[in-house]
Amino acid sequence: MLEKERGNAAQVAxxxxxxxxxxxxxxxxxxxxxxxxxxxxxxxxxxxxQNSPLVNPATAAKIRKIAEAAGYRPSAVARGLVTRRTRxxxxxxxxxxxxxxxxxxxxxxxxxxxxxxxxxxxxSNADAECERxxxxxxxxxxxxxxxxxxxxxxxxxxPMLAExxxxxxxxxxQYPGEFVHSVMIANENGSRAATExxxxxxxxxxxxxxxxxxxxxxxxxxxxxxxxxxxxxxxYAAELAVHGDGRPEAAVAAMDxxxxxxxxxxxxxxxxxxxAMGAMxxxxxxxxxxxxxxxxxxxxxxxxxxxxxxxxxxVRQPMRRMGQMAMExxxxxxxxxxxxxxxxxxxxxxxxxxxxxxxxxxxxxxxxGGTRASGAGRRNG
Amino acid sequence: MLEKERGNAAQVAxxxxxxxxxxxxxxxxxxxxxxxxxxxxxxxxxxxxQNSPLVNPATAAKIRKIAEAAGYRPSAVARGLVTRRTRxxxxxxxxxxxxxxxxxxxxxxxxxxxxxxxxxxxxSNADAECERxxxxxxxxxxxxxxxxxxxxxxxxxxPMLAExxxxxxxxxxQYPGEFVHSVMIANENGSRAATExxxxxxxxxxxxxxxxxxxxxxxxxxxxxxxxxxxxxxxYAAELAVHGDGRPEAAVAAMDxxxxxxxxxxxxxxxxxxxAMGAMxxxxxxxxxxxxxxxxxxxxxxxxxxxxxxxxxxVRQPMRRMGQMAMExxxxxxxxxxxxxxxxxxxxxxxxxxxxxxxxxxxxxxxxGGTRASGAGRRNG
DNA sequence: ATTGCGACCGCAAACGTGTGCAATACGGCG
DNA sequence: CGCCGTATTGCACACGTTTGCGGTCGCAAT
Numbered sequence: 001m002l003e004k005e006r007g008n009a010a011q012v013a014x015x016x017x018x019x020x021x022x023x024x025x026x027x028x029x030x031x032x033x034x035x036x037x038x039x040x041x042x043x044x045x046x047x048x049x050q051n052s053p054l055v056n057p058a059t060a061a062k063i064r065k066i067a068e069a070a071g072y073r074p075s076a077v078a079r080g081l082v083t084r085r086t087r088x089x090x091x092x093x094x095x096x097x098x099x100x101x102x103x104x105x106x107x108x109x110x111x112x113x114x115x116x117x118x119x120x121x122x123x124s125n126a127d128a129e130c131e132r133x134x135x136x137x138x139x140x141x142x143x144x145x146x147x148x149x150x151x152x153x154x155x156x157x158x159p160m161l162a163e164x165x166x167x168x169x170x171x172x173x174q175y176p177g178e179f180v181h182s183v184m185i186a187n188e189n190g191s192r193a194a195t196e197x198x199x200x201x202x203x204x205x206x207x208x209x210x211x212x213x214x215x216x217x218x219x220x221x222x223x224x225x226x227x228x229x230x231x232x233x234x235x236y237a238a239e240l241a242v243h244g245d246g247r248p249e250a251a252v253a254a255m256d257x258x259x260x261x262x263x264x265x266x267x268x269x270x271x272x273x274x275x276a277m278g279a280m281x282x283x284x285x286x287x288x289x290x291x292x293x294x295x296x297x298x299x300x301x302x303x304x305x306x307x308x309x310x311x312x313x314x315v316r317q318p319m320r321r322m323g324q325m326a327m328e329x330x331x332x333x334x335x336x337x338x339x340x341x342x343x344x345x346x347x348x349x350x351x352x353x354x355x356x357x358x359x360x361x362x363x364x365x366x367x368x369g370g371t372r373a374s375g376a377g378r379r380n381g
Numbered sequence: 382m383l384e385k386e387r388g389n390a391a392q393v394a395x396x397x398x399x400x401x402x403x404x405x406x407x408x409x410x411x412x413x414x415x416x417x418x419x420x421x422x423x424x425x426x427x428x429x430x431q432n433s434p435l436v437n438p439a440t441a442a443k444i445r446k447i448a449e450a451a452g453y454r455p456s457a458v459a460r461g462l463v464t465r466r467t468r469x470x471x472x473x474x475x476x477x478x479x480x481x482x483x484x485x486x487x488x489x490x491x492x493x494x495x496x497x498x499x500x501x502x503x504x505s506n507a508d509a510e511c512e513r514x515x516x517x518x519x520x521x522x523x524x525x526x527x528x529x530x531x532x533x534x535x536x537x538x539x540p541m542l543a544e545x546x547x548x549x550x551x552x553x554x555q556y557p558g559e560f561v562h563s564v565m566i567a568n569e570n571g572s573r574a575a576t577e578x579x580x581x582x583x584x585x586x587x588x589x590x591x592x593x594x595x596x597x598x599x600x601x602x603x604x605x606x607x608x609x610x611x612x613x614x615x616x617y618a619a620e621l622a623v624h625g626d627g628r629p630e631a632a633v634a635a636m637d638x639x640x641x642x643x644x645x646x647x648x649x650x651x652x653x654x655x656x657a658m659g660a661m662x663x664x665x666x667x668x669x670x671x672x673x674x675x676x677x678x679x680x681x682x683x684x685x686x687x688x689x690x691x692x693x694x695x696v697r698q699p700m701r702r703m704g705q706m707a708m709e710x711x712x713x714x715x716x717x718x719x720x721x722x723x724x725x726x727x728x729x730x731x732x733x734x735x736x737x738x739x740x741x742x743x744x745x746x747x748x749x750g751g752t753r754a755s756g757a758g759r760r761n762g
Numbered sequence: 763a764t765t766g767c768g769a770c771c772g773c774a775a776a777c778g779t780g781t782g783c784a785a786t787a788c789g790g791c792g
Numbered sequence: 793c794g795c796c797g798t799a800t801t802g803c804a805c806a807c808g809t810t811t812g813c814g815g816t817c818g819c820a821a822t
Contacts, residue, residue: 028523028546030808041772046810056770071544076522077467078808080458081777088522091502096477097487097684097701106478109504118522121472121502123490141457141499142409163452165409248688277688284690303478307629307658309665309690320478411778422802427780437800459778462807 029070037070038063049074080142089330090138090146092122092131099302100272100319104149104171107323115331117144132160139164145330147171150217167333171326172217174342181333182342183326187217190315190347191224191269194297197313197349198267199232202358203295207240207258207265209251209275218271221299225269240265244275251278252285259286259294266294266358273298273305273314280308280354291356301350310353317347410451418451419444430455461523470711471519471527473503473512480683481653481700485530485552488704496712498525513541520545526711528552531598548714552707553598555723562714563723564707568598571696571728572605572650575678578694578730579648580613583739584676588621588639588646590632590656599652602680606650621646625656632659633666640667640675647675647739654679654686654695661689661735672737682731691734698728 031049035042040059048060049067080086091108093101105121112119120138124131131151138146145167161168161180170182198206208225211218222241229236242257244250251270255278258265270276276298280290290296290310298305298314305312322345329343412430416423421440428436429444436444461467472489474482486502493500501519505512512532519527526548542549542561551563579587589606592599603622610617623638625631632651636659639646651657657679661671671677671691679686679695686693703726710724 032808042808043773043810044771046808047771050810054770059770073517073521075462075808077458077461078777079810081456081462081779081808082810084777086458095487096490097480097483099478099480099483102478102480102483105502106476106504109477109502113504118518119502121486121490121500123487123494136454137499140454248684277685280690281688303629304658304685307662307689309661413778423779424781424803425801427778428801431780435800440800456778459807460780462778462809463780465807 028075029072031072031074034063034067034070034072038066085144086142087117088120088141088143089117089327090120090122090135090141090143092124092134092138092146092148092151094126094150095123096121099274099304100300100317101149103302103319104323104326107320107325108147108327109323110320111324111327111331115327117327117331135160135164139166145169145334147326147330148173149326150215167330169326169330169333171322174216180342181329183322183329184342184344185217185317185322186344186347187220188224188227190299190317190349191221192228193224193347193349194299194313194315195225195228195269196232197351198269198295198297198355199228199234201267201295201355203265203267204234204358205240205263205265205267206234207242207268208270209254209258209268209279210241210243210271211246211275213243221271244271244278246272247274248278248281251275252282255279255282256286259283259288264294267296267355268294269297271299273300273302273312276312276314276354277304277308280312291354295355295358297355305350306352308354313352313355314350315347316350318345321345409456410453412453412455415444415448415451415453419447466525467523468498469501469522469524470498470708471501471503471516471522471524473505473515473519473527473529473532475507475531476504477502480655480685481681481698482530484683484700485704485707488701488706489528489708490704491701492705492708492712496708498708498712516541516545520547526550526715528707528711529554530707531596548711550707550711550714552703555597561723562710564703564710565723565725566598566698566703567725567728568601569605569608571680571698571730572602573609574605574728574730575680575694575696576606576609576650577612578732579650579676579678579736580609580615582648582676582736584646584648585615585739586621586644586646586648587615588623588649589651590635590639590649590660591622591624591652592627592656594624602652625652625659627653627655629655629659629662632656633663636660636663637667640664640669645675648677648736649675650678652680654681654683654693657693657695657735658685658689661693671735676736676739678736686731687733689735694733694736695731696728697731699726702726 031045032042035045038045038059040063044055044059045063045067047055048063051060076086080088089112091105093105096102096105109119120141120143122134122138124134135146143166147169149171151170151173168180170180172184174180174182174184195206206229208222210222213219225241226236239261240258242254244254251274255268258268259282268279270279276296279296283290283294283296288294296312298312299317300319301314301316305314325343325345332339412426413423416426419426419440421444425436425440426444426448429441430448432441457467461469470493472486474486477483477486490500501522501524503515503519505515516527524547528550530552532551532554549561551561553565555561555563555565576587587610589603591603594600606622607617620642621639623635625635632655636649639649640663649660651660657677660677664671664675664677669675677693679693680698681700682695682697686695706724706726713720
């Protein structure tokens, strides 16, 4: 009864056009509100605001002015409901606190924003179960597309993708069948270039500190390392290939293990810059010097690489650009194109101060100021 | 006419319960679809799926099973439209590629996720105009709340907040009037502790390398530095307080300027770790050593601080925790509570290897292994 | 004067869900 | 046998927007 009365009151308020809504003090004005104000129907308002040629320019201008004055903001959720497109994408990532993910996310967000898309952030914390839940949640939000970086679930994506029917692109993780789209760095070439660089400096006993095994990037970078060894006629020694978890803490332990070997390495090729940072710490803790006693290479070229002491020789990934590319490919996918498939971007070796000639004294002393030299190794191709 | 016929066909298909929808092959099943399958009305399905006690447990179970089998995913956008709450928050940040922002974002995302909220990521690129646009866009998406970290617009928020009528909390930026809610680090205390630490080590000529001036965190940290000087009877020298932009590149230049002074500093208190990283580079480039020739302190305790060489003495912010707190406060605000206002979290000085006793030789040599010592300075309070 | 046409506008339906209320069924009680 | 309370379900509407289609009006052509 009370309810009914409220309903009637609303009806009355709606009838009187000059009357401003008073019932819900803190409601955003709707398209109908400003239609009433402009004394037109709400479809006309809708058309006016999207610059439809179907509406008289004069009334359109008037409507726009009134909408502006009323502080009207169209509801993306209502629009999404009827158009069945939310102009929204999901970004799932192990954690945005990871510098690599942060850079990629930045590129994605920028490209998305340029095209009027908003991006949902979802941390998987490197947990497969959690990652699956995230993708499900994104599907409920009716995102138009999904980008996953450095996935931890891998083979479960295929069925999920089929079920969800949502365009999806992976960055730095790929899926064998050519069903899933992706943008990847040239892991093998990059890792091979780094290792070749060490070999050219005279190193023969070269170690590799990887991520947890089983993920594609890890596998490929290890493979590049092996290729370079093989090409130089150096036998691959399993004891020299150890695993961390992609973060400095684990790398310290892994590197320390290598240094305790009877015949320790004089150079180490690391899975990424975080690992390299940990490796350098372990080396110094044992009283050894970089690069005089052991040379170190990284992968990624994160912002801190050139500010380490010595600055880090590493393989550069154009992370932000890769994020952009992923988003651009996703846009194509969402608009129906199906041709993008998977793109591979070239890696670039950046030689700095953490690598030196084998033997006690630094023969080739690259200036430590963070200057970037073009890759000494062969260009991948 | 044709339209009518299609309408009839749909009606027929809807009547035949056994018939699976064939007209729209790639449409997500709606609540009505599974209502038809379960031979109940769609409100019953809605109630069953949200465990309402109003529905018979047996039919509820049956409905859930059918929904599960059909791969039904409720549409958050439709739900948001009717409930007027999207369970969505916006996070605007200068850039997620910044490690500080990344950590905060991580904490926010986690807390949001725990409570069933999704977060929109919006980079402002430190541009006020862009930041305003972002907030507007978020309002159109009908977010339930907004978190802004390290804002660059400041005074424009008040009117926007009033107009948008969306709960909002700022992290590490605050607004004078007690209208805006915020969570902040104790900038003055932290910066003062760092400076006091340098003074206790015997330094008298202590420089400060800040961010661009005008932002609150910068002002407060500079203020803490001045307070410590004053308390020790050291006169503040304007030539020793210079500005970078919070990133290493600018810090290199700023620090280099300091070192060219007739009477250069023997210690430098930096606005944040990124700045400190740049300062260390500048010091080394001039052939000087850290900390023997000049001591350096940072602020933030980013992940790389303990892996620099030497490891960085800095003021720790519990960044992830601060993100969580911001989100939790926002949750309270969104549920109607209005009591949170602004919280200030304590900063903690972490002494490592980049600070040493004034004079050529390192007197107090903290172990370089990244071990964390409790603050030598007085605890702020 | 009727017809036709183009410009402009409103009607109504739809998107998928939640919810107040009425309706129905059923069992117990007087 | 009638009445009432309770459990369960369906009806109808709402949320704010888009869009196909039909309607009105003014004007030129027949």
